[in-house]
Amino acid sequence: MTPFFRSLAVIGPGLIGSSVLRRARETGTIAETLIAADTSSRVLERVRELDIADVTTADLAKAAQADCVMICVPVGAVEQVAGQLLPHMKPGSILTDVASVRGQLGPKITAILPENVAYVPGHPMAGTEHSGPDAGFSTLFEDRWALLVPPEGADQNAITTIEKLWTLCGARTKILTDDEHDRICAMVSHLPHLLAFTICDTADNLSDELRAAVLDYAASGFRDFTRIAASDPVMWRDIFLANREALLGTLDRFVADTQAMADAIRKGDEAGIISRIERGRAIRRTLIENRQA
Amino acid sequence: MTPFFRSLAVIGPGLIGSSVLRRARETGTIAETLIAADTSSRVLERVRELDIADVTTADLAKAAQADCVMICVPVGAVEQVAGQLLPHMKPGSILTDVASVRGQLGPKITAILPENVAYVPGHPMAGTEHSGPDAGFSTLFEDRWALLVPPEGADQNAITTIEKLWTLCGARTKILTDDEHDRICAMVSHLPHLLAFTICDTADNLSDELRAAVLDYAASGFRDFTRIAASDPVMWRDIFLANREALLGTLDRFVADTQAMADAIRKGDEAGIISRIERGRAIRRTLIENRQA
Structure with missing residues (x-):
């Protein structure tokens, strides 16, 4: 079977990006050539050691030559990275990203899209509390959803292509509007993370003696809430700020329900x-x- | 090696009680004779099928004849069951319970204690969201804490005996006052459960469309919070009510921290x-x- 793309570039091979690369490497069905780009030479070195890409580069213009370019950087940096990539992308190629908050990304990136380059972002609803190229694994997306949020007027063939990409990664796909996406994620992901960080904060504010006891006796409840509290602070700060409105609205409803209980x-x-x-x-x-x- | 007790009676062989019975059965170090008592004939039948007790009975007076009698019923029923057991207990025997909220149980049960019967309750900080005799397993307590809350003036030998019992179950033990216990559990167990139930409630209150989406896309966050929300409603209602004061105090601090975030x-x-x-x-x-x- 011929791989689906001639070349796939992953910009930012962290948990999500390196999982896509691993999947592509293991199955051989996704792309003939795998490109990993990052500003960190340490990350690129690690990608080479893991042998999950054919090409590693710090040069975004070079990575932008791929048939499909997938931005996997933290949500706060997606727009800037897209701006650096787009002038170098080939006609007929597709830009995608995996940003977990959509906000105004869709219209903003669409506005700077060169002719004959499509933009079809998608957010895989999968992850762990770990980050970096070592954290990925090829089955991360299996049985999970990839939420596609094509901007208005996005090319239908490009949408079908990105659907197929995620299917090859093991995921199921769904198409949503940016607003639907952000409200859903506020409830299923952003609020739980906010609560997880906060319950740890509340525990941390206890008297020394009581805090020590809480840490000792965390089984049955507390520890379930703390797994996701190990997640990357900068990533989550950016998500909270990017999805501020939907998140705070959901939090208000949650606090009201808590008070009712x-x-x-x-x-x-x-x-x-x-x-x-x-x-x-x-x-x-x-x-x-x-x-x- | 001679088993530690001649006989051990478990009143209410649910998740905790049946795990103690399984542990005793598998190791042979805990008691020569294992007695399971329950008001439900279905539960007793299941205990016989599982073959985790030597004697099954619906007669509390009969179960009360054991060297060590362990009450494993929901927290709201402990005092009443203790009242039924105590008049039939033998001199030199020990009553214990595993109630997850202490409140006034210690002084109340101490007040009705016959001469030469000791009362040393202990709460194993372990559990799953499942209940009933099928839910138990012999390693449930391994590396977990059993929090002993002996009432003032409790017999030191009896305390040592109950410590040894939990050690034989694989647990580590710690001695706390009732108040320390209840404040710790409010933070590590009762608040997380309240939040888990509530976040599900908030999700349930969403519009039909959004709720369906939340259920579809629950990976990465939401589902971590919902495991414990599968727990038994009556048990948790009783716990919330029994530990009302400490729980609501902890919740207030948590809500304040949430608002600060x-x-x-x-x-x-x-x-x-x-x-x-x-x-x-x-x-x-x-x-x-x-x-x-």
């Missing part, structure tokens, strides 16, 4: 407590049925 | 966001060092 507990409203817990269990069951748990 | 995001206070995230990561690292992650 607190009221039920304060008043000893047994039925109220049970009905809130039951709703949680129902959601969990659905997750298991949807193979997302 | 929200303010930092609203204002674009990058340093403030980073410092809160960094604290979370530090806590997580300590958990890993403490073998609790």
